[in-house]
Amino acid sequence: MRLDEKTSAHQRHDDCCSGKARTQHNGHTHAHEHDHEDHNHGSDGDASILKSRWMLWTSLLILGIFLVLTYIARIQLPRFAEIGLMLVAYFLAGNKTVALAFRKAGRGDFFNEFTLMTIATFGAFYIGEFSEGVAVMIFYEIGELFQDIAVNKSKRSIKALLDIRPDTVTVLRNDKPQQTAPENVRIGEKILVRPGEKVALDGTMHSVSGIFNTAALTGEPKPQVIAQNETVLAGMISTEKSVEIEVNALFRDSKLSRILEMVQEASARKAPTQLLISRLARIYTPVVFLLSLLIILAPALFVAPYDFDQWLYRGMVFLVIACPCALTVSIPLGYFGGIGLASRNGILVKGANFLDIITRIDTVVSDKTGTLTKGVFKVQKVETSVDEARFVRMAASLESHSTHPVARAVVEYAGDVELTKPAEVEEIAGHGLKGLIDGKPVLAGNTRLLDKYSVDYPPELAAIVETIVVVAIDNMYAGHFLIADQVKDDAAKAVSDLKGLGISTIMLSGDKDAVVAKVARDLGIDKSYGGLLPEDKVKIVQQLKNQGKRIAFVGDGVNDAPVIALADAGIAMGALGSDATIETADIVIQNDQPSRIASAVKIGKITKSVVYQNISLAFAVKIAVMALGAGGVATLWEAVFADVGVALLAILNAYRIQGRQI
Structure with missing residues (x-):
């Protein structure tokens, strides 16, 4: 199912309010309902969307004209004219909501916001408050319209990816x-x-x-x-x-x-906060209906004289303000915004739940080669006692017969130099190459190669940390190449940024201890371990988890897939990383920049903060106005403005995520 075919905001509200279960299968999300009902738009296409919006704005115009005539021009319309105008406006704005409410009621689903709005407006009509009933429905629909616009806006960064693939x-x-x-x-x-x-x-x-x-x-x-x-x-x-x-x-x-x-699967994975709100909604909505019923009927037992219409009105106010719109849309919208912001920064987050998880990590464990380094060997230095141009030409000519990355680094260093075809080339496994160039025997490899052929070389070569290619010409030591993997340009910044967030750093690598320790020192990494096999990395991460550490592991190679799966948050380098690692990871850094790890943490924290702000705002305002409504202080007008106002404030707050700079 493509992102642009997913259910509308109204369907997501419905799932939250009614507690409908959702399952994920092969990357698709299926609602456990017999039909996918689209409230304002979706299956009928753009024509249906325009028609629904035209009907909504027409109903608002009718209500506006009526209010101007009644309250500003002080023109008293005949009762039948007032009722006729209001019923037309009500039908234009709320026909789909009412139809959905009855259809769901027919399936035994009474506790949803469609039923809530229908009962509240019918109650207002019963006591003769037609304009207030119409206003409740119109402003509810306007709130839904703004929510849909905000949801579509927040999806844009993600959906833009779908336009990347050409059709031909x-x-x-x-x-x-x-x-x-x-x-x-x-x-x-x-x-x-x-x-x-x-x-x-x-x-x-x-x-x-x-x-x-x-x-x-x-x-x-x-x-x-x-x-x-x-x-x-x-x-x-x-x-x-x-x-x-x-x-x-x-x-x-x-x-x-x-x-x-x-990306398409990401929106189906809900964060714990979303799941909690969904579980609360299953209890919240029936309780709201029960409390509203008690507000209407309970006073008959102890209030005299009891006026049914008065208490019915209070119950309707309570129902309207209790509608959980702000919660059921602004929370997933907040996470959508976070995923979209991450996407704009070259970070693929595979689900809202991982935005929550990344905020709780206290330790980042990283691979070295391909993650903090470029994974490309380069000649760093050449030392020779003979003519350097001749030395490089002869070494590169011999090394051109090897496919080893170190040998390729020497050939690349030679550049456009015309190489000589060597004779009698022989590869000595684990040592290097030997051959004849310009009639002279040439050796190129490690120090063990020179030991094998009894060629003396400076003893200080054994203390060099970097990889070296030692070259002997005519059975005499001629010099060596210092070769090292290049550290990524932003690797030091990545470590510094993580420390600024209070996160400790550990590096694991299969490279030799001396090389790993040097890279760790240069980057300011807290701890490092070298000479590790894949199972050793798994063992170390498991030990850290046993100590109560919350781990994010960052890697790129196929051998990193097991430890990425074990970590609380698995992060893969996506541009050059192995397919297995990318599939296993929870978060993918698409541009291979390690500094984006800290960016992912910051985006997670921003998203979580906005979501919690929306929850607090919604509950605080709703509890206050529900109390005023039950006490007869708040009217339906105040209830609907408070409900729509809170929803819009929550939407705008969530929308701020999209504009953040990381």
Whole structure:
């Protein structure tokens, strides 16, 4: 079920008021009702929406004209004319609400806001207060209209993702471009993406290079240069030239498609606060009806003379102000706003419940490679006793015969240098390479390789923390490359921001202890553990949980999936992270920036604060006005303005989330 096909705000109200159970199956949400009733809009399309709004504004105009004639112009209309005008206005505004109330009553569902509003307005008509009864219905519908507008507005950041996937793609078949649906493209086929077009499927760059706008996936406007054989993801936009991409995943399996499915599922996962309000509503609504009935009938036992119409009016006021609109919409709207704000900041939160969970964590445990570092090895320093250009050329020529990431770092460092094809190349497992270049034997690898061939080298090399590639030329030590994984630009900021939120940091890695400890010191991380297997990471996180710590684990590799599943909040790096890790995680950082972890925590806290403010506001005002109504001080006019006013204030407060800057 797509986001734009989900039930309206009125249906969500109905679920809360009536306590209808909802289940989730294969990412779809199903109400346990025989039909999905749409109050003001939805299944009938845009025409139905416009018709409903036209009828509502027409009824408001009729009421407005009547009030002006009666209270300002002091014109006394005949009773039949007043009743006729009010009934027309009532029908235009409330026909769907009344129809829903009777339909639900026929199924034994009496305790919902549709029935509540219908009884309150019918009661007003019974005692002759036609204009007040119509006003109750009109302002109730106006409140619902504003709620729907706010809900749709808060969804916009999320729903915008649905527009990322193009409907057609240009596939090259027999060297001829053909237009087809992305679902029809097979793995291994090449697609053509022209300037300004969106990439429809995941693949690898077949052209020499391309420049892409990745903002839809990462939230970052900075263009990204992608070279030949590098990964291109669906949703990216080619900005400068036509490029060819070889498809490596079906349309339904692309990373973007899975992200969109997660986004759609997110709105179905309710936060504990929402679930609590839903449970309270099952008790609250019947109690409100009972109290209203007692207000009407109980005074007959001890008040003399007893005026039924007077106490009926008080009961109707009590019913109107008791309507739980502000709670049942503003709370989920607050969480929708939080999910939307996160989406705008490149953070995919898979459910409202995770916005709550992230606010309670006190420890962030992180992987190193690919999470706090770029996962790309780079030559940091070259030391040699011979001509450096010759040294780099000979080492890179030999290393070009290896697929190891460290070897590729040396070749990349050589750049455009013309490499020499070595002879008699041999790979010594766990040590490195040897071969003949320019007729001279060359060794490139670790210090164990030089030990194997009895080549002397400076003893201080053993104390170097970084990865090194030692090179010997003509059986003599010639120099070495210092190679290290690069720390991400915002990694230090990420750690600092988390500490500012009172959250401690721990780093776990399979890399050697010395390297892990150095990265931890450089970033200011509280504790670090190196040389770990995946099961060791699980064991450490479990120990922390046993100590009462509330853990968020951040990782990107497939080996991180088990520990992400174990953590209270699992966070995955989404741009380069493994599919298993992204599927397992509760929160996905789409642009791979670790500083967004603290942003996720801040968004969760903002959302929770707004939701609690709305709950407090709604209960405080409603309790006060219900007491005034029962005592005969408040009228139906005051009740309806208080109800709609509280709902609108709560909506505006929730809507503030969308405008926040993180």
